[in-house]
Amino acid sequence: EIVLTQSPGTLSLSPGERATLSCRASQSVSSSYLAWYQQKPGQAPRLLIYGASSRATGTPDRFSGSGSGTDFTLTISRLEPEDFAVYYCQQYGSSPFTFGPGTKVDIK
Amino acid sequence: EVQLVESGGGLVQPGGSLRLSCAASGFTFSSYAMSWVRQAPGKGLEWVSAISGSGGSTYYADSVKGRFTISRDNSKNTLYLQMNSLRVEDTAVYYCAKAGYCSGGSCHNWFDPWGQGTLVTVSS
Numbered sequence: 487e488i489v490l491t492q493s494p495g496t497l498s499l500s501p502g503e504r505a506t507l508s509c510r511a512s513q514s515v516s517s518s519y520l521a522w523y524q525q526k527p528g529q530a531p532r533l534l535i536y537g538a539s540s541r542a543t544g545t546p547d548r549f550s551g552s553g554s555g556t557d558f559t560l561t562i563s564r565l566e567p568e569d570f571a572v573y574y575c576q577q578y579g580s581s582p583f584t585f586g587p588g589t590k591v592d593i594k
Numbered sequence: 595e596v597q598l599v600e601s602g603g604g605l606v607q608p609g610g611s612l613r614l615s616c617a618a619s620g621f622t623f624s625s626y627a628m629s630w631v632r633q634a635p636g637k638g639l640e641w642v643s644a645i646s647g648s649g650g651s652t653y654y655a656d657s658v659k660g661r662f663t664i665s666r667d668n669s670k671n672t673l674y675l676q677m678n679s680l681r682v683e684d685t686a687v688y689y690c691a692k693a694g695y696c697s698g699g700s701c702h703n704w705f706d707p708w709g710q711g712t713l714v715t716v717s718s
Contacts (some may be wrong), residue, residue, distance in 0.1 A: 487656075521694075521704035523639075531639065533706035536694055542706060574639055578703040581653045583629070585639040 488513055488577050490586035498594040505562040507589045509575035514555045516579035522551055522560045525588075526571045534573075535560065565591070596620040596707055598690050603712030610680050610716070616673040616690030616709055624648070624668040627693040627701040630675050631708070632686035642688070643675065644703060647696060658684075680716045687711040 489512040499505055509520065518538035523531040533542040535551035538558055548563040562569055570593050575586040602614040616628070629644040643664040644653045652664050663676040673690050691705035 519702065519704075523705075525639075530689055530708040530710055531705075532708070533694070533704060536702070536704040536706075576639075576641075576704065581644070582655050583641045583644065583703050585631075585641065588638045 487582055488515065488580060488584055490575055490577060490584055492573075492575060492586035492589045494589060495587070496590045496592060498592055499565055500594045501565050501567055503565050505560075505565055505569075505591055507560040507562075507573055507591075509553075509558040509560070509586050511556045511558075511577060515558075515577045518554050519577060519579035520551075520553070520558050521576045521578060522549075523574045523576065524569075524571045525574065531574065562591075596692065598692065598707060598709035600688065600690050600709045600712040603688065603714045605715045605717065606680055607718050608680060608682055608716055611676070611678045612680065612714060614675040614677065614688055614690075614712060614714070616675075618671045618673065618690075618692070621692070623666075623671040626696045627703060628666065628673045629691050629693070629703065629705060630664065630673075631689045631691055631705065632684075632714075633689070633711075634683075634686040637686075640686075644693075645673070647699065647701070677714070680714075682716050685714060685716045687713050 493508045520538045522535040525531040539551045630642040645664045661679045665674045689711045691708045693701040694704035695702045
């Protein structure tokens with residue numbers, strides 16, 4: 487089983503600032519099969535990024551994903567008020583399709 | 595528009611059973627793998643189970659293997675999760691989710707979209 491670790495656990499930033507979220511895998515994620523999701527309180531998760539760097543339909547271009555192998559990053563170039571949420575990474579290269587524990591981005 | 599609507603959640607005693615359903619619309623259901631993902635109160639996401647478009651292949655997390663059974667009825671565009679021998683730690687919101695991309699019977703299992711979820715509470 488591939489274990490995903492996300493850091494930091496919480497990121498306190500102000501609107502307009504840049505956010506950098508990390509996701510590290512316990513072993514290489516095949517073909518960069520890594521996705522990122524955003525979840526707001528009381529809502530289902532929403533896909534942001536798949537294939538490590540491809541934006542899903544409707545994902546604003548201030549969100550970008552990068553990385554390969556065991557190290558992946560989600561960057562939000564300039565935080566908007568609606569971006570304060572919890573972000574999860576997920577690998578789908580092999581079953582079980584594991585998630586990271588999440589990074590909460592909150593308002594400083 | 596793709597829609598997934600879960601139902602069947604509720605309160606059940608430890609050791610009991612429950613069957614969840616997920617009604618799908620807006621896409622060719624039989625062409626896509628589907629998954630169940632759960633989220634315990636205040637916790638993160640945990641993938642539970644997946645099934646291929648044909649229903650011929652199923653996959654489970656170790657935490658539910660032998661107790662949960664995933665199935666689908668492609669004639670009804672409906673996904674199911676039969677949950678037996680329920681434990682307190684199975685308490686969670688259960689989401690169904692569609693695989694992101696499928697072609698020629700092979701799927702990439704990122705999840706998009708997700709249903710709104712159904713709450714399962716296991717308690718005496």
